[in-house]
Amino acid sequence: MDTTSADRLTIAIAQISPVWLLREPTLHKMVDWVGRAAREGSALVAFSEGLLPGYPFWVEHTDGARFESPLQKRLYAHYSAQAVCLAEGHLAPLCAAAARHRIWVIAGVIERSRERGVSLFASMVTIDAEGTIRSVHRKLMPTYEERLVWSPGDAHGLRCHRIGAFNLGSLNCWENWMPLARAALYAQGESLHIASWPGSRRNTETITPFIAREGRNYALSVSSVLHRDQVPENLPEHAILRQQLPEIMADGGSCIAGPDGHFLYDPVVGTEQLIVAKLDHARVREERLSFDPFGHYSRPELLSLTVDRRRATGLELGEQAAGGR
Secondary structure (H helix, E strand, C coil), X not given: CCHHHHCEEEEEEEECCCCCCCHHHHHHHHHHHHHXXXXXXXXXXXXXXXXXXXXXXXXXXXXXXXXXCHHHHHHHHHHHXXXXXXXXXCCHHHHHHHHHHCCEEEEEXXXXXXXXXXXXXXXXXXXXXXXXXXXXXXXXXXXXXHHHXXXXXXXXXXXXXXXXXXXXXXXXXXXXXXXXXXXXXXCCCCCEEEEECCCCHHHHHHHHHHHHHXXXXXXXXXXXXXXXXXXXXXXXXXXXXXXXXXXXXXXXEEEEECCCCCEEEEEEECCCEEEEEEEEHHHHHHHCCCCCCCCCCCCCCCCCCCCCCCCCCCCCCXXXXXXXX
């Protein structure tokens, strides 16, 4: 492989609708779109925030902060049951698809950990082309009403991964606005940044070129689309949801900006679509001539960042050897 071809990477954004709040049919759909991306020659495909099994749009529109609400309890119980538990193998079909098609997968999931009861995290799972889960990044701080159903995460998954000539990093939704979270990825040499969103052009159209320009990297925003008439009839409180949810809950907005901050693909709105792009790492190197945020344009002896990557569990057990007192 010559230097020019080694610099190039074909990637895909899968802007799709979930089968809202239902894990198995949504997972089946994601597996299908992994195959579509692979057939387009993509080495990586990314899915939106919380796509599996879906973003909690009901909270904002059904009086989600009402204390001891039977409605909110029933919806949360269903949401927790449909969440992804890695220890129970819920992502096995997605991992198998990644390995079968030799493609990296970035998946936004609602994660339920055995070690944290039934509390939920908005997580981005990175799966490599061998089907191995490389990292699970739990959203550092849920945004506004999300805090009613999601728990704050930690920095355990705040990592970059090498894919071809690129260093791949990712953040969930509004944590893309957190300067130190972005800096933690830039400091690891990030050159390909994935920002996942539930689905809104208003979120993606400003920050995507900003991140690309600031980091002198490629920035991909991936969103979903969801309309009220797609709410499954077998959900708890289906009638109330159909009555109170807005007609459009997620309008997409997936887009790609290059290292100069200009759009390669303008935000795609209103429809499911597979966005495929060919990236060239040489463009990253060109733009870093004038600015490299953790390279020549940094002052590490004056300004530095500390990241605690320990997985937060709230429990440390010290045990004696068998037979000890």
